[in-house]
Amino acid sequence: MKDGVAPPGRERVTKLKVALISPRGAMRNQQNSLLNSVYGRLRDILSFIEVDDIEFMPNLGLLTIAAYLEPGDDIRYLEEDYVDPERSQEIVFDNGYDLVCLSSCNNQAKRAYQIADRFREMGVTVVMGGLHASSLPDEALEHVDSVMVGEGEDTFPAFLEDFKNGHFKKKYISSGNTDLTKVPMPRFDIIEDITRFNKIPIQATRGCPRRCTYCSTKEVYGRSFRMKRPEQIASEIESVKKLYPNPFISFADENILADPLYARQLVKVMTDQKVRWECYCDVGVYKDTELLEMLRESNCVELLIGFETVVPESLQEVSPWKASMLSEYRTAVETIQGHGVPIMGLFMVGFDQDHSDVFERIYNFIDESELFDVDFAILCPIPGTPLFDELKAEGRITCEDWDRYTWYHVNFKPRNITPKELRDGIMWIFNKFNTPEKIMKRKQFFNRVLDRLYGNQEVIREKLELMDLAQVM
Numbered sequence: 273m274k275d276g277v278a279p280p281g282r283e284r285v286t287k288l289k290v291a292l293i294s295p296r297g298a299m300r301n302q303q304n305s306l307l308n309s310v311y312g313r314l315r316d317i318l319s320f321i322e323v324d325d326i327e328f329m330p331n332l333g334l335l336t337i338a339a340y341l342e343p344g345d346d347i348r349y350l351e352e353d354y355v356d357p358e359r360s361q362e363i364v365f366d367n368g369y370d371l372v373c374l375s376s377c378n379n380q381a382k383r384a385y386q387i388a389d390r391f392r393e394m395g396v397t398v399v400m401g402g403l404h405a406s407s408l409p410d411e412a413l414e415h416v417d418s419v420m421v422g423e424g425e426d427t428f429p430a431f432l433e434d435f436k437n438g439h440f441k442k443k444y445i446s447s448g449n450t451d452l453t454k455v456p457m458p459r460f461d462i463i464e465d466i467t468r469f470n471k472i473p474i475q476a477t478r479g480c481p482r483r484c485t486y487c488s489t490k491e492v493y494g495r496s497f498r499m500k501r502p503e504q505i506a507s508e509i510e511s512v513k514k515l516y517p518n519p520f521i522s523f524a525d526e527n528i529l530a531d532p533l534y535a536r537q538l539v540k541v542m543t544d545q546k547v548r549w550e551c552y553c554d555v556g557v558y559k560d561t562e563l564l565e566m567l568r569e570s571n572c573v574e575l576l577i578g579f580e581t582v583v584p585e586s587l588q589e590v591s592p593w594k595a596s597m598l599s600e601y602r603t604a605v606e607t608i609q610g611h612g613v614p615i616m617g618l619f620m621v622g623f624d625q626d627h628s629d630v631f632e633r634i635y636n637f638i639d640e641s642e643l644f645d646v647d648f649a650i651l652c653p654i655p656g657t658p659l660f661d662e663l664k665a666e667g668r669i670t671c672e673d674w675d676r677y678t679w680y681h682v683n684f685k686p687r688n689i690t691p692k693e694l695r696d697g698i699m700w701i702f703n704k705f706n707t708p709e710k711i712m713k714r715k716q717f718f719n720r721v722l723d724r725l726y727g728n729q730e731v732i733r734e735k736l737e738l739m740d741l742a743q744v745m
C-alpha cells in the first residue's frame with residue numbers, strides 16, 4: 273500500500289486551513305420516505321403540544337478531533353444538513369483548504385465519498401474517520417487519502433504530525449484504549465451557531481461490555497468501560513452554556529449509568545448544572561431506586577432504553593443479556609416511570625424469530641406498560657458486525673447501497689416476515705402509538721405520578737414544563 277504525501281511546497285506546515293465536514297444524512301428525519309411520512313404526520317399531531325420530536329445535534333466526533341488542531345489553525349465546521357432557514361451549509365470546494373476531515377455513519381458514506389472525490393480532484397488532502405470508515409477502511413481508501421480506524425484521540429494527532437512533516441500513512445489504527453481522563457475538551461466553539469441545534473451531545477464514558485450482534489460501537493470503542501472525570505463533564509457543560517445559555521444535553525454514551533458510583537457522581541454534576549438532559553442506559557437501572565430519585569431531581573427528562581423486542585427467541589438470538597432481563601421489563605418500566613423518570617423505549621424488528629404478529633406483541637407491551645415514548649427501527653446489518661458476517665455467509669444480504677443503511681430500509685432477507693410487512697408494521701405501530709388520545713393519556717399518566725410524588729402544583733408545573741408537557745395539562 274502506498275502512503276500519502278502532503279501537497280508539494282509545504283515541507284513542515286505550521287498553520288492549517290481545515291474543513292471538518294459532517295455529510296448529508298445526519299439529520300434524523302431526512303432519511304427516507306418511511307421516516308418522512310412518520311415524522312410528517314407526527315409533526316401535525318404533535319404541533320398542538322409544540323413538541324419538537326426531531327433531533328438535530330452537531331457531530332461530536334468532529335468536535336472531539338478538532339481539539340487536536342492548533343489554536344491558530346483556521347477551522348471550518350460544516351454540517352451539510354443544517355437547520356431552518358438555510359437547511360444546508362454549502363461546501364465551498366475551492367476555499368483553499370489544506371485538509372478536509374470527514375466523519376460518517378453508514379448512511380452518510382456515499383455522500384462523504386462524493387465530497388472526498390471532489391476535494392481530491394482539486395489536490396486537497398482528505399481523511400475520514402467514524403463508524404463507517406472504521407468498519408470498511410479499504411473501501412474508504414478508494415476515495416480518501418488516509419483513514420483513521422477507531423478512536424480519533426490517538427490516530428488523529430499521529431496523522432497530523434506526519435501530515436505536517438509532509439508524509440503520512442494510508443491507515444492509522446487506534447489502540448482503542450484512550451484514557452478519557454486526559455483528553456482535551458471538544459471544540460464546541462467552532463460551531464457557527466450552536467443554538468441552531470436542539471440537543472448538544474456530550475460524552476462522559478466509552479465502551480460497553482455487552483455483545484449485541486447488531487451493534488457497531490464496540491468496533492470503534494471496544495468493550496472496556498472508561499470514564500471522563502465528573503469535573504471534565506462539568507467544564508464541558510459550562511463551556512457549552514457560554515455559547516448556548518439553556519442547552520438540552522444529550523449524552524452520546526452507550527450505557528452511561530453502568531457503574532453505580534460513577535452514575536451518582538455524574539447525576540450530581542447534572543443537578544448542579546441545572547440543564548435538561550437525557551441519556552442511554554440499560555434496563556437494569558430500575559433496581560437502583562436511590563439513583564432513580566436522584567435522576568428525577570436532576571432535570572433528567574428521559575432515559576433512552578434499548579428493549580429491542582419482547583419476543584424471547586428473538587432477543588436470545590441477538591442479545592443474551594437483554595433476553596435474561598425480559599421477564600423484568602414490565603417491572604422495570606413501572607419502577608422507573610413510577611419514580612417520575614420518563615422512558616423512551618427503543619425497539620427493533622426483523623429478527624429471524626420475528627413473525628407477522630411481532631408488531632402486535634410489541635404494541636401490547638408498550639400500551640400496557642404505559643411507556644412514555646418509543647422509537648422503532650428495522651434491523652440493519654452493519655458491516656463489521658457479527659450480524660452482517662452471518663447474513664453475508666448465508667447469502668441473505670440483499671443490498672449494499674449504504675444510503676439505505678438507515679435502519680428504516682430492509683437490506684436483508686428476513687426469515688419469517690416479509691420486507692413489506694416490516695415497513696407496514698412500523699407505520700402501523702407509530703400511528704397507533706401517536707394518536708392525540710394516546711399522547712394525552714401518557715401525559716396524564718405522568719401528571720398522576722408527579723401528583724403522587726410531590727402533591728404540589730407549582731413543583732409539578734415546573735417538572736411538566738421541563739418535559740415540554742405543560743401545554744397539555
Ligand code: B12
Nearest residue numbers: 297298331332333373375377378401402420423424524679
Ligand atoms: C448522538 C447520536 C446520534 C445523533 C447525532 C449524530 C451526529 N450528528 O453525529 C442523532 C440523534 C441525529 C443520530 C441519528 C442516527 N443515528 Co445515532 N447515535 C448517536 C450516538 C448516541 C452518539 C454518537 C456520538 O456522538 N458519539 C461520540 C463521538 C465522540 O464518537 P464518534 O462519532 O464515533 O467519534 C469518534 C471516532 O469514531 C473518531 N472519529 C469520528 N469521526 C472522525 C473523523 C475523523 C477525520 C477522525 C480522525 C476520527 C473520527 O474519533 C472520535 C473520537 O474518538 C451513537 C451511539 C454511540 N455511543 O456512539 C448513535 C449511533 C452512532 N447512531 C446510530 C444510528 C443507527 C443512527 C440513525 C441511523 C438512527 C435512525 N434510524 O434514525 C440516525 C442517523 C445517523 C447519522 N447519519 O448520523 C448507530 C450507528 C450505526 C452505524 N454503524 O452507522 C449508533 C452507533 C447507535 C447504535 N448503537 O446503533 N444519532
Ligand code: SF4
Nearest residue numbers: 480482483484487526
Ligand atoms: S447494549 Fe447497546 S451499546 Fe452495548 S453492545 Fe448492546 S446495542 Fe451495543
